[in-house]
Amino acid sequence: MLDSFNPSYNPACSPILRVENVTIRYQTDDHHVTATDRVSFDVFESDRFVLLGPSGCGKSTLLKSIGGYIPPTAGDVRLKGKKVTEPGPDRVLVFQEFDQLLPWKTVRQNVIFALINGGRCKTEKEADSIALHYLDKVKLSKFKDNYPHTLSGGMKQRVAIARGLAMKPSILLMDEPFAALDALTRLQMQDELLELWEETKFTLLFVTHSIEEAIVVGSRILVLSPHPGQVRAELNSHKMTRGEAGASEFSALHDRIYEMLFVEKPTARAGA
Numbered sequence: 001m002l003d004s005f006n007p008s009y010n011p012a013c014s015p016i017l018r019v020e021n022v023t024i025r026y027q028t029d030d031h032h033v034t035a036t037d038r039v040s041f042d043v044f045e046s047d048r049f050v051l052l053g054p055s056g057c058g059k060s061t062l063l064k065s066i067g068g069y070i071p072p073t074a075g076d077v078r079l080k081g082k083k084v085t086e087p088g089p090d091r092v093l094v095f096q097e098f099d100q101l102l103p104w105k106t107v108r109q110n111v112i113f114a115l116i117n118g119g120r121c122k123t124e125k126e127a128d129s130i131a132l133h134y135l136d137k138v139k140l141s142k143f144k145d146n147y148p149h150t151l152s153g154g155m156k157q158r159v160a161i162a163r164g165l166a167m168k169p170s171i172l173l174m175d176e177p178f179a180a181l182d183a184l185t186r187l188q189m190q191d192e193l194l195e196l197w198e199e200t201k202f203t204l205l206f207v208t209h210s211i212e213e214a215i216v217v218g219s220r221i222l223v224l225s226p227h228p229g230q231v232r233a234e235l236n237s238h239k240m241t242r243g244e245a246g247a248s249e250f251s252a253l254h255d256r257i258y259e260m261l262f263v264e265k266p267t268a269r270a271g272a
């Protein structure tokens with residue numbers, strides 16, 4: 001899963017996740033596709049770190065690499081100081097697609113299955129109590145014995161989030177988890193995710209191509225240029241709200257990111 005122990009890792013001040021100069025190239029039958037180009041960033045404990053960029057800039061590719069599914073062509077991904085070489089229960093991925101649950105298992109059985117197979121629990125009893133705890137957190141206690149096909153898209157995503165958090169990963173990886181939802185449900189799910197974060201302060205890496213969503217969900221935002229993805233800027237979006245109180249700050253940051261993505265020419269990494 002991870003290579004040998006790194007004695008230089010100090011949990012008090014080291015990042016949980018370090019992505020260093022990561023370039024990822026796909027080899028197709030007749031050509032290479034460079035998805036990301038020398039991307040670097042650090043994610044610290046309890047960050048809500050967002051990768052933001054237009055379609056095709058390599059956000060999903062980066063997330064899959066962090067998940068251990070795609071090795072970088074160049075550069076390194078390190079989790080708690082150890083090089084990521086394959087998937088592991090310390091990094092749980094939540095996808096956009098609604099079919100990420102096992103359709104032949106109930107909501108509660110889906111969470112129990114992950115807990116036992118991911119090695120988090122040894123007994124069904126222990127897994128059941130953790131599953132019920134997290135299903136309650138996502139307000140799905142009443143639907144614990146339902147099968148996935150009887151749930152709405154938003155409810156299925158809540159199960160996937162409960163399952164992810166129940167695993168207590170070092171970092172929760174979310175790839176446009178709300179993109180396929182209707183606009184109202186999407187806003188509601190963003191708020192619910194923030195409420196959950198307030199309770200447990202889990203470390204989150206969240207991919208989106210929506211500027212609004214990045215500002216609402218993120219405490220830090222990495223803006224990536226169009227294909228191939230390079231770091232355009234890293235921004236602090238801590239304490240931004242979409243309510244009236246923060247409206248002018250919110251729209252100033254929104255406009256700034258919009259310009260970076262669609263107006264300005266690529267520049268070196270800019271701090272904020």
Ligand SMILES: Nc1ncnc2c1ncn2[C@@H]1O[C@H](COP(=O)(O)OP(=O)(O)OP(=O)(O)O)[C@@H](O)[C@H]1O
Nearest residue numbers: 026033035054055056057058059060061062209227
């Ligand atoms: N398996 C693959 N084989 C070849 N090229 C690929 C593969 N997967 C992705 N790509 C290419 O890599 C680039 C980055 O794709 P990726 O899906 O990571 O971007 P993205 O930013 O997540 O896009 P979106 O927001 O549309 O999901 C694109 O040019 C894409 O066509």
